[in-house]
Amino acid sequence: MLILTCPYCSVAADETELSAGGEAHVKRETVGADDAAFEQYLFQRENPKGIHFERWRHAAGCGKWFHAARCTNTLEVFGTYSAQTLEPPKNITDAISAARPGWTWRNFS
Amino acid sequence: MKKYSAFAIAKEALTYHKGWGRAWAKPAPKSHYDVIIVGAGGHGLATAYYLGRNFGITNVAIIEKGWLGGGNTGRNTTIIRSNYLQDPSAAIYEKARSLYETLSQDLNYNIMFSPRGVIMLAQTHHEVRGYKRTAHANALQGVTTEWIEPKRVKELVPIINLHGPRYPVLGGLWQARGGTARHDAVAWGYARACSDMGMDIIQQTEVTAVKRSGGKVTGVSTTQGDISCNKLGVVVAGHSGVLADMAGFRLPIESVPLQALVSEPIKPCMDVVVMANTVHGYMSQSDKGEMVIGGGTDSHNAYTQRGSFHHVEETVRALCETFPMISRLKMLRQWGGIVDVTGDRSPILSKTPVEGMFINCGWGTGGFKAIPGSGWGMAELIAKGHSPLTDQFGLDRFREGRFIDESVAAGVAH
């Protein structure tokens, strides 16, 4: 079972205690954006086989949203971090680089 | 290719069945093909087959990283039905279902199509209304389905508990000509027919890059070297995002594990397929007597072909409520496949931003039933650039907001 540590309440939560919120760091489009931008925002996904960044919610715990960095191929977890950020913090990207030198995801590396 | 028949079995018996030969060839790749299909699952093989049969295009390679039929085609629970809500879905799924009726004869290969009937149980008032609506839509589409009352459900499925602890059975949507088929045989039958037409099925060979020049596809790189082509068809289910990434575009698809399990074999006790979408499980009995069980997908992306344990628990709990007699059965095997899910729960059969490259994906949890129809439409799309079966299923529908919404009709994976 997937276990993620909630960065807010520090509980190591089983996946049954969490709810998945899909791809992270998606730019939210609004009034004035063209159809292509809306398509990117609403539908197009990285869906990578490898390193991935996701949103999760500690639904049956403190209720807070947070971010997680995982590998979709091996199910390794590289860490969780605050929801209030536009990009993963350095300790997370360092942890990924240690395990997967040369990784990239969108414009993160 | 040797024709399979009762006469041939008798004749081969005289030589101790040593004269059958291989069902399909094991060729080395050529340097160029008119069409390359990536992925030797049911959809890729059917696409190749109808390219040859309907359009005379036989200089075709089907490239497979594992073994043919080893993806979702060999991992599904084999339910075949065509009782969808939207017109474009009804057209392609009913085309597939009707081709299944005679596929064994067409391929000279017994795919064991068993139109035993499929019931989708209604266990909430919302579902009752939804399925009655589907039955009406199906009547207009020329798909034969009917709404049935609980008494008829019990006659068709004596082992069912109509008065479940959580949700009573309020009726069901019944498709008498839905059913099951042997999934491996569908892949094997198409593969044998493709090989017989002179096509090359190249297994244990992974496509690692899509080669382009001036926005047009020119070929692929593989673990056996580069191969050029005029047209490329990508039919890789859960790995569609990976292939799209090789060609420089993204897809409206998420890949998630979906699991199934089978019990020890028992005496025949249920001769229809039953799906219970509210409690989240479905079941049929295989010809060997195993109860074949499926349930829900994982909530998050993964490529592990395993899936999370709590989904198995949820599915089994639902089915023990619905069929109390199975509570003592031992489960023999459990497995997962990576399904490619779109936002509107409908597939994508489409041109791509790369000229000459086509994609067939997004069948998600329910594409086994569609294999013949999908191959038929996809072959026409590749050969002619459009097809009445696939025109509505283009990638552009997401940008244009023209969804083919089946997420209500198909609440559970199947």
Ligand SMILES: Cc1cc2nc3c(=O)[nH]c(=O)nc-3n(C[C@H](O)[C@H](O)[C@H](O)COP(=O)(O)OP(=O)(O)OC[C@H]3O[C@@H](n4cnc5c(N)ncnc54)[C@H](O)[C@@H]3O)c2cc1C
């Ligand atoms: C547990 C489970 C139960 C299901 N139950 C049902 C059901 O009851 N009814 C129903 O209609 N549908 C069901 N489905 C869905 C159905 O199985 C799929 O929609 C369908 O089989 C997809 O077929 P395909 O040919 O597109 O994909 P696949 O059979 O997965 O074939 C794709 C092939 O592409 C190959 N490939 C991938 N990447 C590469 C590469 N880089 N190079 C070369 N080859 C590559 C893979 O190895 C694979 O063999 C179920 C699925 C699962 C997992």
Ligand SMILES: [Zn+2]
């Ligand atoms: Zn928490």
